[in-house]
Amino acid sequence: MESRLLARLTAYTPGEQPRDKKYIKLNTNENPYPPCPKIQKKKINAEDFRLYPDPDCRVLKEALADTLRVPPSHIFTGNGSDEVLSFAFAAFFDADNGPVLFPEVTYSFYPVYCRFYGLPFRETAVNNDLSIDFSSFTESKADAGVIFPNPNAPTGIAVDRKTIRRILTARPKDRIVIIDEAYIDFGGESAVELTGEFENLLITGTFSKSRSLAGLRLGYAVGNPKLIQSLEKVKNSFNSYTVNRFTQECAVDALRDIGYFEKRRDEVIRTRERIADELRKRGWDVLPSLANFLFAAHPTLPGEAVYRRLKDEGILVRYFDLPKTRNRVRISVGTPEEMKVFLRTVDGWNNDVSQLR
Numbered sequence: 346m347e348s349r350l351l352a353r354l355t356a357y358t359p360g361e362q363p364r365d366k367k368y369i370k371l372n373t374n375e376n377p378y379p380p381c382p383k384i385q386k387k388k389i390n391a392e393d394f395r396l397y398p399d400p401d402c403r404v405l406k407e408a409l410a411d412t413l414r415v416p417p418s419h420i421f422t423g424n425g426s427d428e429v430l431s432f433a434f435a436a437f438f439d440a441d442n443g444p445v446l447f448p449e450v451t452y453s454f455y456p457v458y459c460r461f462y463g464l465p466f467r468e469t470a471v472n473n474d475l476s477i478d479f480s481s482f483t484e485s486k487a488d489a490g491v492i493f494p495n496p497n498a499p500t501g502i503a504v505d506r507k508t509i510r511r512i513l514t515a516r517p518k519d520r521i522v523i524i525d526e527a528y529i530d531f532g533g534e535s536a537v538e539l540t541g542e543f544e545n546l547l548i549t550g551t552f553s554k555s556r557s558l559a560g561l562r563l564g565y566a567v568g569n570p571k572l573i574q575s576l577e578k579v580k581n582s583f584n585s586y587t588v589n590r591f592t593q594e595c596a597v598d599a600l601r602d603i604g605y606f607e608k609r610r611d612e613v614i615r616t617r618e619r620i621a622d623e624l625r626k627r628g629w630d631v632l633p634s635l636a637n638f639l640f641a642a643h644p645t646l647p648g649e650a651v652y653r654r655l656k657d658e659g660i661l662v663r664y665f666d667l668p669k670t671r672n673r674v675r676i677s678v679g680t681p682e683e684m685k686v687f688l689r690t691v692d693g694w695n696n697d698v699s700q701l702r
């Protein structure tokens with residue numbers, strides 16, 4: 346029954362959402378805080394649900410355009426940035442041009458999209474400190490285009506706009522560069538302003554992290570209107586109404602409450618820095634993160650043991666079983682209270698670490 350396409354695929358594995366007991370969830374980089382007060386108090390206008398939503402998300406695009414300081418025609422919206430990314434893979438990469446390039450340590454959905462669309466890909470080496478080695482992108486002789494997150498996931502390591510400009514300047518103008526800015530609001534430098542200058546640059550973003558709206562599913566892309574029209578063409582070849590009414594409304598509320606956004610963002614950043622310090626004091630190796638998570642190695646235990654032990658004790662984190670990442674776990678930044686429990690839990694292991702190896 347299964348098509349040949351499907352038989353070839355290995356699907357992405359999302360972070361677990363178990364229901365067997367109540368966990369402290371530090372495994373999917375959700376925001377630990379609720380969305381802004383206006384959304385919390387929102388009344389559902391169920392009568393309107395009989396009507397399709399605006400397929401062009403006009404009001405939402407105007408609000409996003411205001412926030413990002415670009416014209417609305419430079420914005421695409423979709424059902425989570427995963428959908429926007431998948432549309433971008435369909436729209437801009439061609440197998441005939443060579444492999445899609447992305448770092449060997451990065452968001453694990455990229456190879457899944459490549460396989461889905463039959464695109465060859467090359468995972469480029471990262472440096473010893475797990476930062477991206479951009480020379481593979483700037484010195485590549487033939488490829489279909491590049492994609493990388495900034496900050497990268499699961500490392501949290503970010504690059505500045507100067508570096509991005511250097512990459513774009515060195516790259517061929519007829520090959521797309523996609524920068525996945527899912528975590529940019531937690532301290533990174535956005536490259537959105539470069540989209541006016543580089544017509545081959547597409548930035549994607551999400552409301553799932555800094556806007557606390559993972560459950561509503563909203564992602565977007567920013568780029569030259571020609572790129573945006575290509576994304577619209579893909580969307581209208583699948584499903585014209587990818588962003589529902591309620592999401593469109595709530596997203597506008599989230600964008601307008603700048604004070605709340607900044608307050609929560611700053612809280613996450615403060616907690617991240619404090620927990621990174623605390624873990625380093627305890628001998629963990631913690632990568633410098635500008636995201637809402639830390640990628641950290643316990644002084645003696647491999648990532649899987651840390652993950653299992655934490656899960657047994659009611660805390661979920663994520664580990665990635667690959668050669669360069671299996672000594673670490675990715676810990677999403679929770680509330681100060683959640684992180685206190687996390688630290689107390691790992692402190693409790695000091696006496697019996699030998700039994701865990």
Ligand SMILES: Cc1ncc(COP(=O)(O)O)c(C=O)c1O
Pocket residue numbers: 373374424425426427428452494498525527550551552553559563564
């Ligand atoms: C790097 C990166 N990009 C994109 C996404 C997808 O975000 P969403 O589909 O919730 O917008 C994630 C989610 O964790 C991510 O880590």
